[in-house]
Amino acid sequence: MVLRKSLADLSYPRVRVLDVSAAEPLIAAHGLVKRFGDFTAVAGIDVDVRAGEAFGFLGPNGAGKSSTMRMIGCVSAPSGGTLRILGMDPVRDGPAIRARLGVCPQQDSLDQDITVRENLTVYARYFGISRRQARQRADELLEFVQLTERANDKVEPLSGGMKRRLTIARALVNDPAIVLLDEPTTGLDPQARHLVWERLFQLKQRGVTLVLTTHYMDEAEQLCDRLVVMDGGRIGAEGSPRQLIERYATREVVELRFSDATLDSYLGKLEGIGERLELLPDRILLYADDGDLAVAAVHERQLRPSSVLVRRSTLEDVFLHLTGRTLVD
Amino acid sequence: MVTLVLPRLAARAEQRFQRAAAVTGRNVTAARHFGYWWVLVSGFFEPVLYLLSIGVGVGALIKSFTLPDGRVIPYAAFVAPAMLAASAMNGALAETTMNFFGKMKYLRLYDGVLATPVKPFEIALGELMWALVRGSIYSVAFLGLMVAMGLTSAGWALVALPATVIVGLAFGGMGMAIATYVRSWQDFDYIMVVQFALFLFSGTFAPAGSYPLVMQIVVQLTPLYHGVELLRGLTTGVLGWGLLGHTAYLIAFASIGLAIASRRMAVLLYK
Amino acid sequence: MAHPTYAVFEHQLVSYRRVWRGSVLSSFLLPVLFLLAMGLTVGGYVDRGGGLGVRYLDFIAPGLLASTALQVAAGEATWPVHAGFVWHRMYHGMRATPVRIPDMVRGHIMYILLRVALSAVGFLVVMALFGAVHSAWAPAALPVAVLVGLATAAPIFAYSATISTDGMFAVLFRFAVVPMTLFAGVFFPVDSLPLAARALAYVSPLWHGVELTRAATLGTPTAWGGWAHVSFLVMWSVAGYLLAVHRFSRRLAD
Numbered sequence: 001m002v003l004r005k006s007l008a009d010l011s012y013p014r015v016r017v018l019d020v021s022a023a024e025p026l027i028a029a030h031g032l033v034k035r036f037g038d039f040t041a042v043a044g045i046d047v048d049v050r051a052g053e054a055f056g057f058l059g060p061n062g063a064g065k066s067s068t069m070r071m072i073g074c075v076s077a078p079s080g081g082t083l084r085i086l087g088m089d090p091v092r093d094g095p096a097i098r099a100r101l102g103v104c105p106q107q108d109s110l111d112q113d114i115t116v117r118e119n120l121t122v123y124a125r126y127f128g129i130s131r132r133q134a135r136q137r138a139d140e141l142l143e144f145v146q147l148t149e150r151a152n153d154k155v156e157p158l159s160g161g162m163k164r165r166l167t168i169a170r171a172l173v174n175d176p177a178i179v180l181l182d183e184p185t186t187g188l189d190p191q192a193r194h195l196v197w198e199r200l201f202q203l204k205q206r207g208v209t210l211v212l213t214t215h216y217m218d219e220a221e222q223l224c225d226r227l228v229v230m231d232g233g234r235i236g237a238e239g240s241p242r243q244l245i246e247r248y249a250t251r252e253v254v255e256l257r258f259s260d261a262t263l264d265s266y267l268g269k270l271e272g273i274g275e276r277l278e279l280l281p282d283r284i285l286l287y288a289d290d291g292d293l294a295v296a297a298v299h300e301r302q303l304r305p306s307s308v309l310v311r312r313s314t315l316e317d318v319f320l321h322l323t324g325r326t327l328v329d
Numbered sequence: 330m331v332t333l334v335l336p337r338l339a340a341r342a343e344q345r346f347q348r349a350a351a352v353t354g355r356n357v358t359a360a361r362h363f364g365y366w367w368v369l370v371s372g373f374f375e376p377v378l379y380l381l382s383i384g385v386g387v388g389a390l391i392k393s394f395t396l397p398d399g400r401v402i403p404y405a406a407f408v409a410p411a412m413l414a415a416s417a418m419n420g421a422l423a424e425t426t427m428n429f430f431g432k433m434k435y436l437r438l439y440d441g442v443l444a445t446p447v448k449p450f451e452i453a454l455g456e457l458m459w460a461l462v463r464g465s466i467y468s469v470a471f472l473g474l475m476v477a478m479g480l481t482s483a484g485w486a487l488v489a490l491p492a493t494v495i496v497g498l499a500f501g502g503m504g505m506a507i508a509t510y511v512r513s514w515q516d517f518d519y520i521m522v523v524q525f526a527l528f529l530f531s532g533t534f535a536p537a538g539s540y541p542l543v544m545q546i547v548v549q550l551t552p553l554y555h556g557v558e559l560l561r562g563l564t565t566g567v568l569g570w571g572l573l574g575h576t577a578y579l580i581a582f583a584s585i586g587l588a589i590a591s592r593r594m595a596v597l598l599y600k
Numbered sequence: 601m602a603h604p605t606y607a608v609f610e611h612q613l614v615s616y617r618r619v620w621r622g623s624v625l626s627s628f629l630l631p632v633l634f635l636l637a638m639g640l641t642v643g644g645y646v647d648r649g650g651g652l653g654v655r656y657l658d659f660i661a662p663g664l665l666a667s668t669a670l671q672v673a674a675g676e677a678t679w680p681v682h683a684g685f686v687w688h689r690m691y692h693g694m695r696a697t698p699v700r701i702p703d704m705v706r707g708h709i710m711y712i713l714l715r716v717a718l719s720a721v722g723f724l725v726v727m728a729l730f731g732a733v734h735s736a737w738a739p740a741a742l743p744v745a746v747l748v749g750l751a752t753a754a755p756i757f758a759y760s761a762t763i764s765t766d767g768m769f770a771v772l773f774r775f776a777v778v779p780m781t782l783f784a785g786v787f788f789p790v791d792s793l794p795l796a797a798r799a800l801a802y803v804s805p806l807w808h809g810v811e812l813t814r815a816a817t818l819g820t821p822t823a824w825g826g827w828a829h830v831s832f833l834v835m836w837s838v839a840g841y842l843l844a845v846h847r848f849s850r851r852l853a854d
Contacts, residue, residue: 075443075598095446103444107435113359122358123352126445128344170441336833371774376741379775382782389792390656404645522633524623529637532651539641 005011019023025050026178026209027072033080034067043233044081049178052211053201059230059317065213066106068230069182070143072211086177100174102149106183108163110155116166117142117151120173127174134173141169145199161192168199172188179203181212185219195223217315229315229322236322241315248321249313250275252291256298259306268302268318273297278320287316345454350448352455353462363374367521372423373467376416377474383534384408397538402565409480410564411533413471413489414556418527420464425504426516426520428509429456443598451589457587460501461494468493472564481564489563493577497557499579500587505551509593532561540573553583604649605698608707609688616711626675627719632726635661638787652789652819661732662741662817665723666809669716669745670847673753674777676712678769684708686853692852701848705841709753716749717742728815744816748809751833754840759795761842761847768833780806805836 027049029159036043042064049055055121070076071083074094083090088225111119119137125132142148145165159165164184171179200223204210204291214220221241222264226297229236229244237244254274258266263284270277274288287295291310298305359365380448388394388404395401432438439452447455472486472493479491507520530544531553532536537545559575562568616623641659646656684690693706720742727733759772783797784790784806790798801807808829811822822829 046510074469095448098444099446101444105440105444107437109441111355111359111366111438111441112436113362114355115362118358122355123441123445125354126348128351128446128448174445238401249436252411279543282584365767371771372649374774375778378782380780382787383638385644385786386783386792387638387646390649390651390788391642391645392651395625518623518626522629526633529633534637534639535645541642544627 012126024087025033029081030080030083030084031081032071034071034076035079040209045235047228049209049211052207053225054204056220056224056227057213057230058217058227058248058319060215063230065230066182069180073180081171097257099174100177100180102171104167104171104175104179104181104184106186108167110163110166112155115152115154116147119155119166120170123170124173128313129174137173141172145169149277159196161188164188164196165199167194178209178211181210183213185216196217217319220315229319231323237318244315244318247251247272249317250287251289251313253311253313253317254286254288254291255309255311256305257282257307267300269303270298336438337409342575344371345451348451349455349458350527352442352447352452353459358460360444369463371468372420376412376471380412397536406480406565408477408534409555410560412555413468413493414496414560415528415533416467416471417493418553418556419501420467421497422504423500425461426461426500426508427517429505430508438550449598453587453591454481454595457501457505461497465494466496466595475564476565485564485566489560492559495576495579498583499552499556501568502583502590505590506586509590510595531557533557552579554578604703605707605710606700608694608704609710612708612711619712627672627715628722630665631723635664635726657730658734658818659832660787660811661727661730663783663810665727665741665745666748666806666813667781667786667807668719668723668778669748670752670780671717672805673712673721673749673755676715677753677756678760678772679766681757682766682794685761695852699854705844705848709750709757712753713746713749717746720745724798733817735817737816737819741813741816744812747830748805748834749841751805751836754837754844757844758840758847760850761844780804785810797823805833808832
């Protein structure tokens, strides 16, 4: 309850007035490329992010997500393709664009020498916000991320979750039109993750445009209205989490484990049940719209798996189908 | 045309300055904390201790000190302006090499700053302004001490103060440029040796004219020598056209350093 | 199995192999530069005064030798120890092995003393080249340098294990190490200091080291007699060591 009250105190306009026409996306990338020497991190991607949506880049480590985010954040110049952010050119108008972005980097870059509250007031000054406004804004944001009680502590003793929340608060200090979040909950414990998700969900509800990268499918499902699946610098698929699952997976999945060593010998025996089979090192995934029916068919063939689990398909399955690999290894 | 462009340019310059000032402001905020405050205050004592030890202690062993031009002055009055220049150098280098490197590589402070409208040049400028603020506080205190010890007059101390800022600027700009080339903390061992060699051999404890000829030539190329000569001329009240030459050298040195620093920073930070 | 103290010593040696170049500069070149700047240029003016009885270069060279021992000890007993607790947490790693706390302190100090000894040998050779060695007792300056290293490194270990931020090292250097270097008889005799400052110089380990080293390289008597100075340095070493072990135990208790 306390949470909700503190949220109401924050004065975010529900509808953002933007100086770009409503039709133009806030972020528009076409054939976007990023090369580091011989290595191509981003190999020509097309992305449109519209006002008010929560957009995600889902992919494993090294997929090119962070490079894309750095280009959108105007701290890394594209090597090819076009990129427009808030109707401006990131190379020429970097400062003007950054003035309206909030960035939460993958690695916290908080200032260890000063207090929690000063981290926000000092940062606000970089945006040219007056001292008085900065103080007011800092207090509101500390309330929002539930760090008011730690306002005068140094950063160092804070837990990982608190540091991440402070970084998020810092990203909001200029009341940004777009908030960029690079792996917002990587390295946090489950409880801390949920707290961060809750805050981000509140922002989303208030109409703030969120762009995030993640290699957690649950995070993508929780937060994203629309996402792209990235692998090896390319986009494999695009849509809402539900659309992607419908398109690239069946409604349900049966996970089968067998106690004897040679899993692949079962592939032939399972042939024909469900729509598709995937072999993982420790289990076989059997894709079927009706999981229970599929399990019955397995038993009919006199196969005795050591464990059987029927579950709904997730983005993990989408990713597996698209790339043949799992997201988190 | 001019009436249209000028206000725009002025507004842009003001914005730049404000953003650089925000970077300086961060350091002022940090300086208010207890641990840092101690470090700041203790920084003042080092040149004072050198003045007392070498200037007064060793000075007592030097019965009469005659400058190459024939004037006889107390040895402490000879050493004091050199300590003033060295203190401006040390203060500026401490902030712009070690602290700057630590903030950039170790604390990753600027990664956060670059996500804002602040540009690399403005970060460099802001850090340099802080180094000058810190250095100037030391200079004011040290000049006060010199006046109290009768090593210069209050009037000349006032004239010397802006000159200490120029010395700080020269080393601050160069220090920042060097910091962008530093690979790890170990490299500071090399910087420290160079800094210490400058401290010892810039006409600091004995007139540069008493060095062997080759060394005299080398020393005249280094920046601290010009800082020492400029401040010694001002605090002992001996003016000459040479002082303008020293000033010009220091300003050129500062500009080159700052130009290299902001270019290198853009390369390092905008990957 | 090697003794754990020796294992700690060896650990330090392994890391030294990576950084030795920079440390040669700071622990050998700096004192030599100091010797040149003060002994040769300022020395000319001092020798004209003739108040010391010996060449100024000969006077400060042994002082700088003792002060080098202090610099190396102080440099190695500060940031590297702090790093072991806070940055790379080496001591916490050792805590999980059979290494005991006295082993950590002794092994690490042993390494520092090796560094002190190496620098002292280097400096003594330079002194000989400059003709600043005037007594057959000169080699005795080496064990004295090691003792100065121990008498300063041990209490500084305790300090480093106590402080929470590395910024406090600047305070240690500016209020203890630098004043000692400048006022404990290295550059001018302590007799000319005001009484209070002289008392502080007498308490400092460096002054005793300077007296002993000067006696060794010049063949002159010391102020209080050799054994008095040695005992004083031993006192600093033992007290410092005990305190260091105590502070290490505190720091690693949680």
